[in-house]
Every structure is written in C-alpha cells, then in structure tokens.
C-alpha cells in the first residue's frame with residue numbers, strides 16, 4: 013500500500029481521503045482549516061502541519077483546492093509542493109481550475125523533474141463519499157496510468173482525456189452543462205409548486221421523464237424528495253455558490269478564448285453572482301432556487 017500526501021481536505025478532499033484510508037493506504041493530509049483537518053483525522057488521515065510534512069516520503073501527492081490561485085500557491089510557493097517533494101514524485105491535481113493555471117502547473121512540474129496530471133472529478137460530495145467519482149485525466153499517458161492505480165479507490169470511472177490540461181477542459185464543459193441544468197431545475201420546481209403540484213409527485217414524474225438530470229436527482233433544490241439535497245439542510249454547502257460561480261466563469265473565459273457564444277452560461281453566472289452579492293456565496297449552489305421563488309430578492 014502507498015503513502016499518499018494530500019493537500020485540501022474540504023467537502024471533497026475529506027471523503028476522498030477517507031476512501032483511500034479504507035482501501036489501506038496511508039494518507040498524510042494538510043489543510044489550512046483545522047476543522048477540515050480534524051474531520052479527516054477522524055476518518056483515519058494522518059495530520060501534518062505543513063505541505064512539506066504532508067509530501068515527505070509520499071509515493072504520490074494529490075491536491076483538492078478551491079481555485080487556480082490556491083493550486084498555484086500550493087504547488088509553486090516557496091514552501092510548496094515543488095519545493096518540498098522528492099523529485100520524481102507523481103503529482104495529481106484534482107481541483108477544478110482554469111486552463112492557464114493548469115498549464116502553468118504542468119510546465120513548472122516538468123521543469124522541476126516531476127510527473128504531473130490534471131485530474132478533476134465529477135460526482136459531488138455524494139460521489140466522493142460513495143467512491144463513485146468520475147475522474148478525467150490529462151497528461152502524459154504513463155503518468156495518467158500510474159495515477160489511475162491510486163484513483164481507483166475513489167472512483168467509478170477513470171477517463172484519460174489526452175494531453176496536458178484536457179482534463180480541466182472536459183471538467184469545465186461538463187460543469188457549464190451542470191449549472192445550466194441546475195438553474196432549469198430550480199425554475200421547473202418553483203413553477204410546479206406555484207401550479208399546485210405536490211413536490212414529491214412532480215419530482216417522481218420529472219425523474220422518469222425528459223426533464224431528468226443529475227442536478228434533479230442529486231441536488232433537487234426543494235426539501236423532501238431527494239435525501240442528498242442541501243435544501244433539506246438549510247442549504248449547508250455541498251458545493252458552494254462561490255465555487256459554482258467560479259466554474260461557470262472558467263467556461264466563460266474559455267469561451268472568450270475560443271470565440272464561443274455562451275448566452276445561457278453568462279446568464280446563469282449572473283444568478284450565482286447575485287447570491288454572492290447578497291452574502292450567500294458560502295451556501296450551497298442549489299440556493300439559486302431562492303432567486304426564483306423570491307426568498308432572496310431579485
């Protein structure tokens with residue numbers, strides 16, 4: 013079994029590392045948040061006090077961080093991974109970040125003698141807990157194959173996407189579709205309620221009809237029909253509105269670079285921005301429903 017260094021033990025990194033521990037690996041974790049670190053330790057992760065301590069002696073290092081700026085700091089900082097890990101260590105970034113940052117990490121890692129893959133995930137917190145995530149992995153094929161050996165304990169699907177940054181490209185396009193779907197589910201659910209439909213009856217219909225989607229089955233933004241919905245828990249975050257805004261923003265930036273019109277995506281990003289503007293960016297992204305039902309003023 014391997015020694016795995018892991019930086020970023022939040023909503024996703026926490027349950028992902030728990031599954032690595034369950035499958036027999038030693039996971040040496042680090043997070044700036046003591047609450048995140050404590051929760052991971054309760055699941056069997058070994059606590060460390062710095063990036064350098066987490067990556068010492070590791071066969072592979074994973075990162076699961078919010079944004080490109082965090083990933084750049086953790087890899088490229090003075091006391092970051094590239095400065096601290098043994099050269100040749102396999103490095104896997106599973107954060108969802110912008111393509112420019114991902115390319116910068118590939119370039120810097122290669123220049124410093126490391127193998128690096130971009131390996132973002134899909135499946136949400138429920139997929140992280142159930143070890144059913146989809147990993148999309150960009151990079152040199154040997155490094156992708158070696159990373160897949162460790163990824164198996166956290167995933168249902170491992171899909172090589174091609175060269176450097178193609179994992180992030182796939183993830184950005186997937187999440188553009190996800191958040192457009194979520195906005196549609198929020199509108200349909202609210203309208204169904206106003207038309208007098210029972211929420212469970214409408215959900216039962218939509219989930220076996222052409223209105224079905226992952227967002228409907230996992231993040232339904234109305235309390236009751238879906239146990240994994242944050243609406244059952246006052247929108248405590250499983251995926252924050254702040255991160256959703258970031259992800260749609262990544263798609264919009266990539267669309268500008270490729271001259272691709274994203275009219276719907278741009279509108280959906282404005283919805284998440286409105287949640288952030290009224291101080292709700294730390295709540296679950298499914299709280300977008302409150303812009304439709306009027307709980308959060310438009």
Ligand code: NAD
Nearest residue numbers: 020022023024043044045048077078107108136137250251
């Ligand atoms: P999160 O905010 O819950 O966790 C991120 C963790 O990184 C936090 O605990 C934070 O303290 C830590 N961190 C930030 N900077 C750090 C640093 N310099 N050193 C050490 N730790 C640091 O976020 P999350 O929901 O776990 O998402 C992580 C990534 O996964 C994001 O890129 C997100 O877009 C992506 N993602 C999230 C989901 C989801 O459903 N939550 C699904 C797929 C992908």
